[in-house]
Amino acid sequence: MTPLSAKHDVATDDLPKRSKNILAVLVKHYIDTGEPVSSLWLAEHGGIKLSSASVRNIMCDLEERGYVNQPHKSAGRIPTDHGYRCFVDSILQCRQEPHKTSAVEARLRQAGTVDDILSNVSHELSVASHHLGFAFLPQTSTENLERIDFVPVDGTRILVVVSTQGGQIAHKSIDLKKTIDQKSLTLGANYLNREFSGRPLREVRSSIISMLRQDRMLYDELLSSALRLASSTLEEIVPQTKLFFEGAGFLAEEVSDHDDRVPLGTLRSLLSMIERKELLVRLLNEYIDGAELTVVIGTEHPSPDMQHFSLVTSTYFDGQRTGSIGVIGPRRMRYSRTIAVVDRVSQAVSRVLLSQTTSSSHSHGKGIQKV
Secondary structure (H helix, E strand, O other), X not given: OOOOOEOOOOOOOOOOHHHHHHHHHHHHHHHHXXXXXXXXXXXXXXXXXXXXXXXXXXXXXXXXXXXXEXXXXXXXXXXXXXXXXXXXXXXXXXXXXXXXXOHHHHHHHOOOOHHHHHHHHHHHHHHHHOOEEEEEEOOOOOOEEEEEEEEEEEOOEEEEEEEEOOOOEEEEEEEOOXXXXXXXXXXXXXXXXXXXXXXXXXXXXHHHHHHHHOOHHHOOHHHHHHHHHHHHHHHHHOOOOEEEEEOHHHHHOOEOOOOOOEOHHXXXXXXXXXXXXXXXXXXXXXXXXXXXXXXXXXXXXXXXXXXXXEEEEEEEEOOOOEEEEEEEEEOOOOHHHHHHHHHHHHHHHHHHHHHHHHHHHHHHOOOOOOO
């Protein structure tokens, strides 16, 4: 099995073996206690078999190299993101193949629909890790918009017709509760076609939603009506990203403006990202095309809102699409347990969804999808 999966690789090959051993003991103890680790404790309780002076010298070297730091002059050391990365890399290199069957897989097989399965996955991950668990299945439509037309039907009802460059046509009748003349409808449709023709349907819908969220004073009544008509129709024909998460309450337990824990403002930013799912979807899309298992630690995240957190995520395949599951938690998470849980669950959900896909194709044959 591929041993690594970090979004940002960090070279640690030049670190002596005994320094790596001491760093590993320090990281484990800090994860367990949340307290800075002293050279004296490492010498007496770390199973290292070195004098306190020798350990102190190695700790100074680790600090100079950026693996640990000292939060207070009289305190011990705590791992930096660089130190966590070295520790995580060693876990990944020794990672074992998960068992082919598990209690998790048995529970998932009883869940039913894909939505039920993914909802159960986020629950399983959250309970096992005591962090935020998520399951993500991205949109699959690759159709591009050709044009949108608005056709008055009767009274206040409008027929919205969406044509794609692939030749598919969808329509929806909408009651605007007010009368709009044909000229105004044509002007609104012409604007949308100029802005969005040739772009993927999912991108068009995302852009329109974003525009609708802006100050409505920026748009006149005609454009606002055109945007609402298009949004309502696209909502039904664009495959929706499925994103399930559970365990946000666990993150609240990590809030503190001291030491290595999560500042309250940063937690609020993450919770806001979760509430507005498209922001979290955008983040997860960055990792879905990468390695099978990915670990991103603190400042390795490109998003400032994520730099007090670590992400452990793995991909799964349902026979047609690739999705991802994983855990978001503090940098001081139990990486060994979390990596094992994510690894095991991702392979279980792949087997469950693949078996569903195979069973469905055998039962129904190939179907024709209509927009």
